[in-house]
Amino acid sequence: MNSSILVINCGSSSLKFALIDSQNHQACLTGLAEKLGLADAYISFKFNGAKDTLALQEGNHSGAMHAILEKLQQLSLLDSVKAIGHRVVHGGEVFKESALITDEVIAEIERCAKLAPLHNPAHLLGIRTAIEQFPGLPQTVVFDTSFHQTMPRKAYLYAVPMSLYREHNVRRYGFHGTSYRYVAAEAAKMLGKPLEETAMVCAHLGNGASATAILGGKGVDTTMGLTPLEGLVMGTRSGDIDGNIFSYLASELGLDINGVTDLLNKKSGLLGLSELSNDCRELEEAAQNGHQGAIVALEVFAYRLAKHIAALTVALGRLDALLFTGGIGENSSFLREAVIKQLGFLGLKLDDDANRACIRGNAGRITTADSVPALVINTDEELMIAQDTARLVGLGA
Template sequence: MKSSILVINCGSSSLKFALIDTTTQQAVLTGLAEKLGLEQGQISFKHAGQKDSQALREANHAAAMHAIIARLRELDLLDSVKAVGHRVVHGGEHFKASAVIDDTVIAEIEKCAKLAPLHNPAHLLGIRTAMQQFPGLTQVAVFDTAFHQSMPQQAYLYAVPMQLYREHGVRRYGFHGTSYRFVTGEAARLLNKPLEETAFVCAHLGNGASAAAIKGGKSVDTTMGLTPLEGLVMGTRSGDIDPGIFGYLASELGLDVNGVTDLLNKKSGLLGLSELSSDCRELEDAALAGQPEAILALDIFSYRLAKHIAALTVALGRLDGVLFTGGIGENSSYLRARVIKQLGFLGLQLDEAANEECIRGKAGRITTADSVPALVINTDEELMIALDTAQLAGLSV
């Protein structure tokens, strides 16, 4: 292998990575370091269909990066790394596209940390660690928010004093943009339509979930807002909620703002509704076994998603297709069916057999031939990051 891109997705206690061959655009080596900062930190690798894991003696991001470099050297892949691409959740309004990392870019990412306090500091840690470990290589930041910078003001402004927007950046930013870019391009290809002539609603459904209206390959509206808390019901996040609940819960429970925010981010969503689990697979098993709490949680999840999909079509003016992606979107035929059956008035008719087949990595159309298309598409954010990185590093792909 002559040339590859190392893709880094750094979380506060994790580091996910992939080595992408620029010729084949395939992942050669992937892995995940978990429980960083804890005694039981470990890193797992997957190469040539084989998986293995090892404990990290010092469970921190630097140790994880050292382990990655050691594995690259062991597999004779280290010299193939020509650039490093980093996922960065929040780029604010400053970044409308991916950027080569320098001191100015780092400073701007730091400024956005107040908008994503759980994410951006971790990304910066990963960036600085990678710059130490790969001195001289081009490093690129790929922002989740950049894709949504095409939204019009009527979509991204909140109805609050404009001073809050001008001085504090209070607006809707949106997330999952890298996934949306990949998925809409794939959908246009599968439907044999020029991307610039398409109008899709795409739902990226995982523990974090959002939906977006994408017209001509550009975001025109989305469900997440200033933070990833707004919008759909998620694994542990509430999604849309009456802002008045902050004052009410502060009074009733004796919580401060941070306490209420923690409750809405970590103890709500599917977990809070079901009081069983935040894992969609576990809830589906419980629902199929007749547990009413699980049924209710999934009913609320699917209803809210269907309602948002319908609302997002207003931004499009028409609907060329509904796209499902992310861990839940790609694998939960149960939830997809419940959502599509609520969208019959938009011209969607479920093909039940096709829907049941689209799990465990199989993508395709899940509506009937005479229906508005609904597609399951396996997202590949790592590839999008690698392609952006290669382009900005001047590498051919």
């Protein structure tokens, strides 16, 4: 096998990975460790289409990484691994691009942990575990926030005292940047235009969802903010909401600030509106069967998304294309239709047959020939991380 990159995406109780060939960009081994920290922790592997799952004797991140190491040895793939690339959610203002891991980089990620307390500590755990299990291998970090560091200050500043920005880093950062970089480049190819000459809005829609204005391949505005709570309606997150709701709910429900934060992040969004599920597929099925909560949830989701897409065109001055990606964006023809039909004034006209065809991995254009293009593109964040890592360590992917 050619030289390969091991991509690690570490969560607080999970670890997702992919082994990607640095030349042909194919992932031959992928896997996911779940329930880390619990007695029934396990890891699943997929190698050349074959799947297997095993219980982790050491049910933590170290045990998961050790299981990956053993699997690589069993498959005679260990020697092909030349570097490891890690996804990190928050790089603050310090990291404007991906970086080789050093003690100084780790220290900066730790300093950013207060901006992403649910994510960065888990990423750091994955980084330290990988360094321990794969001593001597070069390792890199790819930040979700770095893509958005090209936003102008009129887009990233909040209208709060400037001392909060200077002294406490209070500003809008944006997320899903690794996905946006990949999708924007793929869209430019589909449009037959140089990336530098494009003006696009991209919606990355999954359980976490955001939309971003991309001008000449650079992020110029986005919906998520200081944290991933701001912006669109999401699976369990409220998205945009009146900040005074914290004091109101604290008074009405007797919650402290952590209780209100938990409610807005974990019990709101599609789940809260529908009182049924945060899974878009379940909600679409329920809506077809007349479930009013599901109907309301999807209606609000689509309206808020359409409104944000329209607003983001202000940052572009024109619209060359609208892009859909992420689990919902790539698979929900229902929601894409609901959104595009609210954006006719921007020159978007849905092709119903093309829209219905773009599911389960099928990408392509979903608008008519006389319309502003709307494209469905399958994102590949792992490949983006592998390519950045190969470049930083000199593998020339």
